Amino acid sequence: MLLTDRQLLILQVIVDDFIRSAQPVGSRSLSKKEEISFSSATIRNEMADLEEMGFIEKTHTSSGRVPSEKGYRYYVDHLLSPQTLNPQDISIIQSIFAERIFEFEKIIQRSARILSEMTNYTSIVLGQDVGINKLKRIQIIPLNKETAVAILVTDTGHVENRTFSLPAALDMSELEKIVNILNEKLSGVPLEDLHDKIFKEVAMLLKQHISRYDLFLHTIAETFKMPATEKLFFAGKTNMLSQPEFHDIAKIRNLLTMIDREDWITNLIRSNQKGISVKIGSENQNSIMEDCSLITATYSAGTEKLGTIAILGPTRMEYSRVISLLQLLSHDLSAVLTKLYQYK
Amino acid sequence: MLLTDRQLLILQVIVDDFIRSAQPVGSRSLSKKEEISFSSATIRNEMADLEEMGFIEKTHTSSGRVPSEKGYRYYVDHLLSPQTLNPQDISIIQSIFAERIFEFEKIIQRSARILSEMTNYTSIVLGQDVGINKLKRIQIIPLNKETAVAILVTDTGHVENRTFSLPAALDMSELEKIVNILNEKLSGVPLEDLHDKIFKEVAMLLKQHISRYDLFLHTIAETFKMPATEKLFFAGKTNMLSQPEFHDIAKIRNLLTMIDREDWITNLIRSNQKGISVKIGSENQNSIMEDCSLITATYSAGTEKLGTIAILGPTRMEYSRVISLLQLLSHDLSAVLTKLYQYK
DNA sequence: ATTAGCACTCGTTAATGTGGAGTGCTAACA
DNA sequence: TGTTAGCACTCCACATTAACGAGTGCTAAT
Incomplete structure (x- = not known):
């Protein structure tokens, strides 16, 4: 199943021509090309062989040939001249x-x-x-009594933001404390790990410093859960x-x-x-x-x-x-x- | 050019039918509808009138009728039953x-x-x-020595962010001062007015407090310029x-x-x-x-x-x-x- | 091994014919 | 006078046929 040089040449010209014209390529039009010095009859014989080997196909009995998938594959793997871009x-x-x-x-x-x-x-x-980017900074900005925006900035300059519901019991000074804790503990953590890390490392700390920390923990963890993809x-x-x-x-x-x-x-x-x-x-x-x-x-x-x-x-x-x-x-x-x- | 009740009915049925089927509507198929109690010949006469008035059209000499733009317009303006949604x-x-x-x-x-x-x-x-939303808070977060992210949060919870180049001469304490000034002066300002406002009100203040404020002024103004639409x-x-x-x-x-x-x-x-x-x-x-x-x-x-x-x-x-x-x-x-x- | 020649295939296009859905008009009718 | 049945006519859609040409495979000559 090794191809002769002539078959390679013919396959290449067929693929090139078909890519250009989107029309099935016939033996006669091939024989007129500069690169090709043999007659259409010879080409027909070679094409019959190429077809038998599965590199080219006919669209109907008496049509010209079209590259098969296998033909394209061979073309890409072996016939692609390392073309210089214009x-x-x-x-x-x-x-x-x-x-x-x-x-x-x-x-x-x-x-x-x-x-x-x-x-x-x-x-x-x-x-x-973005999940693998590391957290640079967290900000939480209250919009009103009930909602706030959480903003995550990564070391690559990517910014994620979520709006979430603020627990009623939380006062501003506490919120500030929480943000400080979050920044301290989560800085440098990949975004995708935030959720876990919050439970593993931040929860305890919050417990120590914030009354009713439980109200907030879940919300914040959910908020920082990364979107899938x-x-x-x-x-x-x-x-x-x-x-x-x-x-x-x-x-x-x-x-x-x-x-x-x-x-x-x-x-x-x-x-x-x-x-x-x-x-x-x-x-x-x-x-x-x-x-x-x-x-x-x-x-x-x-x-x-x-x-x-x-x-x-x-x-x-x-x-x-x-x-x-x-x-x-x-x-x-x-x-x-x-x-x-x-x-x- | 007032339409009779019968013409209204026929127009309505034609439009309804065509909307459903996308096929030109003929007199015979119309006459078979429940709503319609008169013969196809009568309908043909009426349709000829409706066509003359420009409400319906033929696609060719012997085809059924199709609503014209004027027909749709009339249908929308006058014939639309205030349909109850299912x-x-x-x-x-x-x-x-x-x-x-x-x-x-x-x-x-x-x-x-x-x-x-x-x-x-x-x-x-x-x-x-978003241009008409009012600024709630500005944050500037340095990523490294040369670049920083500016974050704008509006009172609606919308977040805009831009990465920009940080003047080399700026140290962190100055940056903090700048952010404070910006927040103080620009809070409540619609985003689309930020650019102007920075020159009109912030520039002076920066001049007073920040050495080499000029390095920063232009960058910040450009950064806060809103995207068009x-x-x-x-x-x-x-x-x-x-x-x-x-x-x-x-x-x-x-x-x-x-x-x-x-x-x-x-x-x-x-x-x-x-x-x-x-x-x-x-x-x-x-x-x-x-x-x-x-x-x-x-x-x-x-x-x-x-x-x-x-x-x-x-x-x-x-x-x-x-x-x-x-x-x-x-x-x-x-x-x-x-x-x-x-x-x- | 190559190629000229030829019969054959099949898709494309144009020409032709047929059926049916639809119209407009006319004359009869209630 | 408004409505309707009837009829000739139009034109699209579809199928059939024919002509053409690009292409093939095979064979025989070089």
């Missing part, structure tokens, strides 16, 4: 970081937008899990509508509905090992994604992986360009975030 | 407020979601303009894909792309007078919306209008039900928010 693309990516930005979310959102504009695919970014950022959700493979409304609706399910997307995209990953069609383990490919790249601060940046497109995707773009972006993004978060 | 709908709406919620955004987001699920249309909620909440963006009138991908794409333009939607929905408004087709002043109707309702806290809640659907929309739902929801929502914000 200088314009490079400068657009770098423009994301041109102005100084302090806020994680803004950088991320902008990255997603620009990526989707450059590619005409959908881009999705999985933000960092990482935040998602989208851009170009409607770009899929421009892809010729999605001329079918039912298909589009299924896909867009899926995309709107954040839990599902999070699972799809979350990735453990660093680097670029390409999932083609049914490799995504979902029938609705069978005409889609998903390319993901992780970004980090220092050595710590923060999140994932992904491009969702049709299986007929510009793999080479998208991979290059993601490589560049994830690298630059990591550099900026590393600096922003002062890793060394 | 009890199930009522209880679903009320379930939104069943559990106690303290946060504006959560209530709003949930309202939008439930509304879109109930109607199968797209629902859009325009949040309040009200926040938007969406639900059911893809519901439009299920409507038979949007079988055309290009149309859908235009519409969805429009919906993603927040500035545009904000302008479309923002409404000055209180109460329900129905905009049918081209009344929305935009060619992409010509097959859509938009029903908006405002919600308030006390006497103050906070925002708008809207349903976007095809012109062939269930006006009666949607209007009733919006009336109920905006009423209940206003009640909850009034309470939440402690108006009397």
Whole structure:
């Protein structure tokens, strides 16, 4: 099942051509290409072999060939020329970081937008899990007699806030004491551990210093319970509508509905090992994604992986360009975030 | 141009039927309805008159009739029976407020979601303009030597935060002083006035107490400049894909792309007078919306209008039900928010 | 091993025909 | 005079047919 050089060439040209045109590729049009110096009949023979091996398919008996999933896979794994991005693309990516930005979310959102504009695919970014960020400071600000806002600031500058109900019996000086205790004990604790830590370490201390501490303990623990997951950022959700493979409304609706399910997307995209990953069609383990490919790249601060940046497109995707773009972006993004978060 | 009772009846039945079936309504099928006791020939005569007056249209020479925009308008203005919502709908709406919620955004987001699920249309909620909320407290929390987070809490419990660059020359005790001055001078000031107020009232005071106050003044003023607009909440963006009138991908794409333009939607929905408004087709002043109707309702806290809640659907929309739902929801929502914000 | 040639397949498009749902008009009727 | 039955007519929707062309597989010649 080793492919000859000629078969490799033909497979590559077929995939390239189909990615460009979205039309099945025939032997005659292939034979006219510069790269190809043999006749259409020869090509037909080779194509028959490639088809037998499962790399290409016909849409009907007398149609040209279309890459199969296996074909795309082989193309991505072995035939992708390490394409150099065109200088314009490079400068657009770098423009994301041109102005100084302090806020994680803004950088991320902008990255997603620009990526989707450059590619005409959908881009999705999985933000960092704020749960692992360490608490820098807690503030509690009473709004009125009954409610107050709790504000958590992490060492990365992320701010979480919750409004909660204030026990009637609590006076201001006590509240101040509580905030002091919380800051003292919880500073440096990852947000996701706050809930536990409050019961384990703060409860006792509160008991010593605050009358009716019990009224407050539960509320505060609940208030600081972290929401489940990482935040998602989208851009170009409607770009899929421009892809010729999605001329079918039912298909589009299924896909867009899926995309709107954040839990599902999070699972799809979350990735453990660093680097670029390409999932083609049914490799995504979902029938609705069978005409889609998903390319993901992780970004980090220092050595710590923060999140994932992904491009969702049709299986007929510009793999080479998208991979290059993601490589560049994830690298630059990591550099900026590393600096922003002062890793060394 | 006054319509006879019989014409009114026929118009009403045509609109009702078309809203239900999305099919042009013919004289024969009309004559079979219970409500209608005269023959198809009579109906044909009446329909010819209604068409001449512009209330209904043919899609082609020998087709049944379809309501025109004018027909819908008349239907909405005069023929809408003040329908009583079915009890199930009522209880679903009320379930939104069943559990106690303290946060504006959560209530709003949930309202939008439930509304879109109930109607199968797209629902859009325009949040309040946080600019008019009054500042309750400012906090500035240094993250490291170079950056700090500024946190603004309003009297409604809304929290805004910005990360900014800290002048090198500033020491901690000075920062504390600054925060005290800011709180003293800016407390109670609407967020949108902060920027001005800082120059008018805070600048002098800073000058007196802080060396190199100039380094900080501009940064802080910029940091507190409010972002332009009200926040938007969406639900059911893809519901439009299920409507038979949007079988055309290009149309859908235009519409969805429009919906993603927040500035545009904000302008479309923002409404000055209180109460329900129905905009049918081209009344929305935009060619992409010509097959859509938009029903908006405002919600308030006390006497103050906070925002708008809207349903976007095809012109062939269930006006009666949607209007009733919006009336109920905006009423209940206003009640909850009034309470939440402690108006009397 | 390569390629020219040819019969064959099948999708696409245009042309043609048929059935049915609907209309407008006319004449008869209560 | 308002209502209705009847009828000719229109036009969409759908199916059938035909022509075309892009493509294939196979065979035989180079």
